[in-house]
Amino acid sequence: MSGMSHILSAVAWPYANGPRHIGHVAGFGVPSDVFSRYMRMAGHDVLMVSGTDEHGTPILVQAEGESVSPQELADRYNRVIVEDLTALGLSYDLFTRTTTGNHYRVAQAMFKAVHANGYMLSQRTRGAISPSTGRTLPDRYIEGTCPICGYDGARGDQCDNCGNQLDAIDLKNPVSRINGEQPHFVETEHYFLDLPALAPAIGEWLGARQGWRPNVLNFSRNLLADVRPRAMTRDIDWGIPVPLAGWEDNPNKRLYVWFDAVVGYLSASIEWARRSGEPDAWRAWWNDPEARSYYFMGKDNITFHSQIWPGELIAANGRGTHGGTLSEFGDLQLPTEVVSSEFLTMESAKFSSSRGHVIYVRDMLTRYQPDALRYFISVAGPESSDADFTWAEFKRRTNDELVAGWGNLVNRTASLLHKNVGTMPELGELEPVDTAALAASAAGFAQVGDLIGAQRQRAAVGEAMRVVGDANRYLAQTAPWKLKNTDPDRMRTVLAVAAQLVSDANTMLSPFLPHSAQRVHEALGGSGAFAPMPHIEEVDDLDLPDRSYPIIAGDYSAQHGTWRRRLVSAGAAIPAPSPLFVKLDDDIVSAELDRMSRG
Ligand SMILES: [Zn+2]
Known part of the structure; x- marks a missing residue:
């Protein structure tokens, strides 16, 4: 890659029906933040956006269970999620929500554009309705006997026993998983996205994709083998009204979540552009064919990002087989890459909040450092195959790699400088061992950066830790603590070289470990923002009166263009260091397993 670009970092929208667990942030959160921080440091103009997803049946079901309105439930978990993602240091330019006036207007305008270009088909269909509420009962909320294999726990959308895709109407003895009642199948009218008319353009786009993780690209291409129109409206009273005459005022018809x-x-x-005071600023990330866009999510959401969303964009651009004209949003660019991760299991079982087999981000962050969790996800997360989180491995990685590897290097170097010099020394005359160490470290920038750019974060953090290991070996080899009385000039040069190696490693690790990166920067006598952090702001809705909500925002400009060696500043005072990372006791493993088994 060359040249500076506008880069859209489009991060999956966490669903606001409860707090998020560490599997969620392993899939969308930490990888997108590592990527965005690196891209800013490499000099690109990054726009990182997301928010909470607040419509759909699960929010309604959960709200009814808790006897609150769906908006009250969404308000509660929006705030919890905003706080957790901020505490983890995820550097969103804007983290908002889907219940804003701005989102309603844009979603409705997109629907109208897709409809006006002829890609929304009105069809009468037989749909399941809950007799007691009159609402659509989504296929996956219906359970019954599989018409193909006879398995009696089949869901309305698929049978987990034989793997076949099903239609709920074909199940034998169907019942609602929400309240056990028997659904009614009634005739209803809905708008369907005409995917068959969009499939050739989606196929052309997918055919030109390069560098995607092979499983994501293969899965996406396979989806095109069986495209059918998909319903984009629902019989439900919670969601965005369908912006068409005769539908708009119907309280029981809403856009599909x-x-x-x-x-x-x-x-x-x-919304970010409007809040920044330049309402058209978003177009640089969306209308410019040179801009690049990366969509981060777990693998269960690939369909929506490699078929439904590109389909909506192609339809709004008027580029499917029915033709059409550009919408008010101009020529919207399709995703450069759909970056999907696999699943994170925990102690060998898939997460399940209903069975208590889950670790919430908030619980984790009350007991452990955010960078310890970020490190585990980066080095051992589900990047291209399912990965398992175990407490024993979390403890081992934290203690052996963060505490004994990186933390120890920083602490030893800063402590030698503090005790023996007090300020950052000048580099004196360099010996071959010094120049070799500095050259090997400098080479890490391109290697780590290229790996992050190629969505290979596990290898990237491994390469950054290689630089750490080399620096530890340099200290062992040059043993500056032995030189204090015999050759103090040489000692100062060795310490200055060691400090430069620590500074290099810190820059390379900062996308992964931003909280400790700031502290390492200060331990070496640096000042100012090194790894800027997001913050929460309470803002008024731009369009709806009397409504305010928390957003995540931040000024990350201090990172712009800093992916390079920054020379340590000679003369800066070196404070007494304190440990970077907390060493974990052996008994946290049994304590956490015990906590999980109690649920
Ligand atoms: Zn079956």
Whole structure:
């Protein structure tokens, strides 16, 4: 890659029906933040957006269970999620939500554009309704006997026993998983996204993709083998009204939650621009063919990002087989890459909040450092195959790699400088061992950066830790503590070289470990923002009166263009260091397993 670009970092929208667990942030959160921080440091103009996804049946079901309105439930978990993602240091330019006036307007405008270009088909269909509420009962909320294999726990959308895709109407003895009642199948009218008319353009786009993780690209291409129109409206009273005459005022017809959730990437970019005072600033990330866009998510969301969202964009651009004209949003660019991770299991079992087999981000951050969790996800996360989180491995990685490897290097170097010199020394005359160490470290920038750019973060953090290991070996080899009385000039040069190696490693590790990066910067006598952090702001809705909500925002400009060796500043005072990372006791493993088994 060369040249500076506008880079859209489009991060999956966490669903606001509860707090998020560490599997969620392993899939969308930490990888997107590592990527965005690196891209800013490499000099690109990054726009990182997301928000909470607040429509759909699960929010309604959960709200009814807790006897609150869906908006009250969404308000509660929006705030919890905003606080957790901020505490983890995820550097969103804007983290908003789907219940804003701005999002409603943009989602409705996209629907109208898709409809006006002829890609929304009105069809009468037989749909399941809950007799007691009159609402659509989504296929996955219906359970019954599989018509193909006879398995009696089949869901309305698929049978987990034989793997076949099903239609709920074909299940034998169907019942609602929400309240056990028997669904009614009634005739209803809905709008369907005409995917067959969009498939050739989606296929052309997928055919030109390069560098995607092979499983993501293969999965996406396979989806095209069986495209059918997909319903983009629902019989439900919670969601965005369908913006068409005869529908708009019907309180029981709403946009399908996934139609509007993916529009969130666009609406959040527009909200960010409006809040920045330059309402058209979003277009640099969306209308410029040179801009690049990366969408981060777990693998269960690939369909929506490699088929539904590109389909909506192609339809709004008027580029499917029915033709059409550009919408008010101009020529919207399709995703450069869909960056999907696999699943994180925990102690060998898939996460399940209902069975208590889950670790919430908040619980983790009350007991452990955010960078310890970020490090585990980066080095051992589900990047291209499922990965398992175990407490024993979390403890081992934290103690052996963060505490004994990186933390120890920083502490030893800063402590030798503090005790023996007090300020950052000048580099004196260099010996071959010094120049070799400095050259090997400098080479790490291109290697680590290229790996992050290629979405290979596990290898990237491994390469950064290679630089750490080399620096530890340099200290062992040159043993500056033995030189204090015999050759103090040489000692000062060795310590200055060691400090430069620590500074290099810190820059390379900062996308992964931003909280400790700031502290290492200060331990070496640096000042100012080194790894800027996001913050929470309470803002008024731009369009709706009397409504305010928390957003995540931040000024990350201090990182712009800093992916390079920064010379340590000679003369700076070196304070007495304190440990970077907390060493974990052996008994945290049994204590955490015990906590999990109690649920
Ligand atoms: Zn079956």
